[in-house]
Amino acid sequence: MLRPGHVRGVECHACAGESDETQEVSTGKEIESVGRLYTIKAIAGKGKGLVAATKILKGTRILSEVPMFRVPRDNSDIEALERIVAKEIECLNKDQQRTFFDLANIYGNAHSRPLGIARTNVLPLGSKASSGGLFPEASRINHSCRHNSQNTWNENIGRLTIHALRDIEEGEEITITYLAITSEYADRQRFLREKFKFDCKCELCSLPRAQQKRSDARLREIQTIDSSIANFFWGGLESERALHLLHKMFGLFEKEDIWDGSIARAYKDAYDIAIESGEKPRARVFAQRTYDTRRLIEGDDSPTTMKMKRVAEGLSAEEPGLSGADFENWLWMLPS
């Protein structure tokens, strides 16, 4: 599925002089050869989706896929885009073209069919990347506001990876989020309707009204804390207060059943705060936790994971001889 604003032009690999033998493009076949953990099947009300073929444990790499082609993000000229996508399709072999034209198009007649399909299905090649990629298998993964998997572009291996964020039962649908952050119910619905043309009926969006209101309040509080943390780096917040807020945010994550990149980002914030404050023992623990989380979400071979591993290993600091709740109280500078 498309992430908004990701389609702004295309570079054509085959036409750039690479032969079919050396060019690694996704056909889905390389995934079959290592044994799939999922099947692609029709999901009621959602078109096709991925369903776990076996129990998948948290941290498992469910899918690792090379892009069929890439789509630059900095070209808003629709006519140029249509030409570029058409050229890219010409460069695909017949099997790949069949796979491509089997994908969904949520844009109707607003664009040519190839561009509509590309815009519907492109996934980002990193959060600040200048291009997106067309992944025939990963683009089948549907959205849930309580997603059980995470998509990450791994520059080291040139592949998009999908990792399980928690244990997934056999027969359960594999889902990712199309949202940058999990916002309140009304905001989520508006965004998904506007950008992806569907009404979300996921577990979170189907909560009874009273529970939904409590969930919204927690999500609002998470966003408020997130904004407050930025103040620390502008010099407007004491490190102790910043760590208390982050600790509170972890409590809200737990209540909201959020376990995704937000956890790694919050630990990284805690690490940055500890470093900035010269708190090396705490910084080492937070670096280790950031690394442990990234490893599960992205794998050992992701650049972010590898970087955090080096950071954690590079910090040697004496920690107090505490355990359990006492250790956590020390870590977050809470009263014991």
Ligand SMILES: [Zn+2]
């Ligand atoms: Zn939802």
